[in-house]
Amino acid sequence: MTSSKSTALVARIEQWPIAGSFTISRGAKTEAVTVVAEVSRGRHTGRGECVPYSRYGETPEATLAALLSMREPLRQGLDRQALQAAMPPGAARNALDCALLDLEAKTGGQRVWTLLGRPAPRAxxxxxxxxxxxxxxxxxxxxxxxxxxxxxxxxxxxxxxxxxxxxxxxxxxxxxxxxxxxxxxxxxxxxxxxxxxxxxxxxxxxxxxxxxxxxxxxxxxxxxxxxxxxxxxxxxxxxxxxxxxxxxxxxxxxxxxxxxxxxxxxxxxxxxxxxxxxxxxxxxxxxxxxxxxxxxxxxxxxxxxxxxxxxxxxxxxxxxxxxxxxxxxxx
Missing domain, CATH: 3.20.20.120 (Enolase-like C-terminal domain)
Incomplete structure (x- = not known):
């Protein structure tokens, strides 16, 4: 059983249809394929989303696998600061970093910009x-x-x-x-x-x-x-x-x-x-x-x-x- 102080992770691949198509010099696509990470501790859950980018050799499947490989480190107490060294820059770390920030904000009962000491975003x-x-x-x-x-x-x-x-x-x-x-x-x-x-x-x-x-x-x-x-x-x-x-x-x-x-x-x-x-x-x-x-x-x-x-x-x-x-x- 997961303790109230440990962090559980689930992740999944999602597809989101594009309105029409999106075309750049490297080609066109008709859907956005994203990977979502959800981290839970006690009654709180934080979420983050990333887009694996083939230009950098990323795939949704490899990104999902990279995220799931962090389940045990998270269960053992890996936090957002330690994550920066535990995973390389890229889509997978983005989803997990943002999910952990969301979880920190929810656990602390404050908006994330207050948590980080940053100006509140405006329209x-x-x-x-x-x-x-x-x-x-x-x-x-x-x-x-x-x-x-x-x-x-x-x-x-x-x-x-x-x-x-x-x-x-x-x-x-x-x-x-x-x-x-x-x-x-x-x-x-x-x-x-x-x-x-x-x-x-x-x-x-x-x-x-x-x-x-x-x-x-x-x-x-x-x-x-x-x-x-x-x-x-x-x-x-x-x-x-x-x-x-x-x-x-x-x-x-x-x-x-x-x-x-x-x-x-x-x-x-x-x-x-x-x-x-x-x-x-x-x-x-x-x-x-x-x-x-x-x-x-x-x-x-x-x-x-x-x-x-x-x-x-x-x-x-x-x-x-x-x-x-x-x-x-x-x-």
Whole structure:
């Protein structure tokens, strides 16, 4: 029998249909596959959700197995601080870290930001993603979203100049950020950046492949460039300052909110602008990232808006405004 002081863990894989499809330079998908961890102690249960990312060699099955391997350490008293060394950064640790934080908040009877000594999150504007497609298809999708103040445009290489021009024409008043998802190369980098600057884009995410981005330090960047695939956790910030102006912090990369908060503090001290990003997932995955919103220049937590449906007690979205989570959801 589990004692009242030990922690029990259950985990499962879930599928959430996407409204239509979600397309980036690496392909398209029609459902979000998430892994949920639930940790219980006494009468309290904490939850966390992650999205295994094949770009980093993660699968739902391996992520689930990694989580279940922590059952015995948790039963023996593994806490959130010890978890940081017990598991590597990545999706599995994210789900468990966030579940343990949720459990700490519930056990202590206080909101998680109070527990961590952080500012309470407030409602903020989130970006809304326009998937990669032909210029005509992207313009049509943008027209439907042109009322939103911040749009994130997925680009993918050849023809990106026409794509971003078409999007700008369709949304003349929206702020635009671009995510190239590593699809550009040294021979089109400067032209693509110039096309984005001409269209009034504010920020470009990860234009070159991670590990092949040295050219960014040798050119004049006409607009801010943000690291995504080139930055993961706190240690990966080293050496990025010459190449990037901003970093995209995602909990599935950092391995949870604990590391993400430390990373945000360090990134701010180094002079980076901060973007808070997400994978396509439910509100349970977005809720912990809301604690980073007060220090972020850009918030990109639109995952639930791209789903056919969200989980019960999900985050409140009012247009592009996203509100802090209720305790019934997380934290």
């Amino acid at each position: 903020c504007i989130t970006a809304y993603t326009i998937s990669l497609g032909s210029p005509e298809a992207m313009a049509a999708a943008t027209v439907k979203a042109a009322h939103r103040p911040l749009l994130k445009i997925k680009l993918g290489g050849d023809g990106d100049g026409k794509r971003i021009a078409a999007v700008r024409k369709a949304a003349p008043d929206s702020d635009l950020i671009v995510d190239a998802n590593e699809a550009w190369a040294s021979d089109n980098l400067e032209q693509n950046l110039a096309n984005c600057a001409e269209a009034g884009v504010t920020l470009v995410e990860q234009p070159l492949p991670a590990g092949q981005d040295q050219m960014l330090a040798r050119i004049r960047r006409p607009l801010a460039v943000c690291a995504d695939e080139s930055v993961h956790d706190l240690k990966s910030l080293d050496g990025l300052r010459e190449r990037y102006d901003a970093v995209n912090i995602k909990l599935d990369k950092t391995g949870g909110l604990t590391e993400a908060l430390a990373m945000a503090d360090a990134a701010h001290a180094l002079g980076f602008e901060i973007m808070i990003g997400c994978m396509v997932a439910t509100s349970l995955a977005m809720a912990p990232a809301m604690l980073l919103a007060p220090v972020a220049r850009f918030v990109d937590l639109d995952g639930p808006l791209l789903l056919a449906r969200d989980r019960d007690a999900g985050l409140r979205y009012d247009g592009s405004m996203v509100y802090p989570p209720d305790a019934a959801l997380w934290g």
